[in-house]
Amino acid sequence: MPTEGKEAPSVLFMCVHNAGRSQMAAGLLKNLAGNRIKVFSAGSKPSNELNPAAVEAMGEIGIDISQNMPMQFDENLMEKVDIVITMGCGDACPILPGKSYLDWQLDDPANQKIEKVREIRDQIERKVCLLIEELL
Secondary structure (H helix, E strand, C coil): CCCCCCCCCEEEEEECCCCCHHHHHHHHHHHHHHHHCEEEEEECCCCCCCCHHHHHHHHHCCCCCCCCCCCECCHHHHHHCCEEEECCCHHHCCCCCCCEEEECCCCCCCCCCHHHHHHHHHHHHHHHHHHHHHHC
């Protein structure tokens, strides 16, 4: 548990394209934890744009990620964060020694119908809530 004066823990969500799962997870964590946790997201091979179904599914629960842009992971950023959460990138996600890693097995929302993307969003939300309980 963070103590008074201690820096907020930081989390990096990573998936291949940084267009769906990692963006939804970052949006949910920012929304639910506020400034108590620093949140980043990135991809090993970022897409040019966010998955429109992910943006729609998040908008349905009042979280706007529409202005986010997929980002390339950066080893400097990875060195600064406390926890790296990978989401189905397998060997494409880099591993740095000494970091805490979690791998969230989630279906890829790419090319899925909105109903399936909502299911993935809800799975991510449950995982994010558990993460917040562990970190705070």
